[in-house]
Amino acid sequence: MNLYTPRKTVSFWKKPVPFFEAVGLLIILSIILTTVVLIISSRISHIASDVSANISNTKIPPHEKRHRYSPEEKWQFRPRPLSVQKMKTQGCVTDGFLSSYGKKYADDLAELIKRSECYYLHRALETWLVPPDFYFAKEMMQKIDRPNIVYGMFIAEALN
Incomplete structure (x- = not known):
């Protein structure tokens, strides 16, 4: 006669979690995540301000004139009323x-x-x-x- 009955062990992921413990855990995790994001963003803004301070004002050359045109030219397009x-x-x-x-x-x-x-x-x-x-x-x-x-x-x- 076998009196041994094996116990079924419930997996960690399938154990029931009390509601208030779950809410508390989510609040703690969100506070930690928010703190990490704020620290990283402040470091990035410091780096960006340092980089922008080191960049000299770069002047982009104007579009070169490739065609015959002089500012003294009198021709001008005059639009008429649209139809x-x-x-x-x-x-x-x-x-x-x-x-x-x-x-x-x-x-x-x-x-x-x-x-x-x-x-x-x-x-x-x-x-x-x-x-x-x-x-x-x-x-x-x-x-x-x-x-x-x-x-x-x-x-x-x-x-x-």
Whole structure:
């Protein structure tokens, strides 16, 4: 006759924990974590202030003029009142035309636009790859030189 009955031991992770002990443990752990985060952030802010104090003021050179343009030039684009209906019906997509994306064909495109019925040039000035070159844009606008034309601008989120 075997009188031995094995005891079932409950795993540490499966033991019931009283509610107030669990809440107390969570409060203590959150206080410790908050203290550690505050100490680390104060050290980081000291390091950042030291680094920023050591950095000299770096001057970024202005965008070099690559195109023929003089400030004394009298040509100026004068926009006229907009017609939304004309923009809807006579709009043309010219992605990056004034931003020198298709620089190789810029003169041909300017002639094509000059001959066309386009009233609104959608996304003519873009900022996707590089900041726009306003000197080049003005040069292209002078080549088109149509009295009633609307240039669209697309401001992209990819610009750094």
